[in-house]
Amino acid sequence: MSIRYRLCRATDLEDETARGFEVGQGRSRVLVFVGRHDGTLFAYENRCPHIGTPLDLTPDWFFxxxxxxxxxxxxxxxxxxxxxxxxxxxxxxxxxRSVPFGVDADGMVWVAP
Ligand code: FES
Structure with missing residues (x-):
């Protein structure tokens, strides 16, 4: 069973914004980002499929x-x-690469990469 990491409040993610996070440790460490587009939440690994760099060289600038x-x-x-x-x-x-995610009853967004 994968570990769930609680990241931020869903209400903190306005349309056309995203936030990056580092979760896990050691070999399990992964960069992820969560955001919202047209009201729909999404979560991805923060790793470009081209050569693998994070998308946001300026923190949280994803769009x-x-x-x-x-x-x-x-x-x-x-x-x-x-x-x-x-x-x-x-x-x-x-x-x-999409990351499993959800929103807990208290409004916190979680990911389970
Ligand atoms: S386009 Fe080259 S690393 Fe993203």
């Missing part, structure tokens, strides 16, 4: 300025926020 796509700051790949499909950039056609 393009117009809020339509997630952006990798390293080489500019753009991803659909829901589904994680890369639609532009060097890893076009690849996807961000």
């Amino acid at each position: 393009t300025v117009d809020g339509r796509y997630l952006l990798c700051a390293t080489h500019g790949a753009m991803f659909e926020p829901i589904g994680g499909l890369c639609v532009r950039g060097p890893c076009r056609g690849d996807r961000l």
Whole structure:
């Protein structure tokens, strides 16, 4: 059974925003980010499918300025926020790796990478 990590309140994630977190320790350590697009929450590993860098070189800057796509700051790949499909950039056609997530009764978002 995987460990659940409680990250932040769902109400803290406004539309077209996301927040990055580091969860786990040692070999289990993983960077994740959770966010909201058009009212829908999402959670992914914070690892670009191109060469594996985190998407946000500036902490928590995951969205393009117009809020339509997630952006990798390293080489500019753009991803659909829901589904994680890369639609532009060097890893076009690849996807961000989704992370199981949910919201507890007290409103806290959790992930279980
Ligand atoms: S590492 Fe993300 S586009 Fe190259």
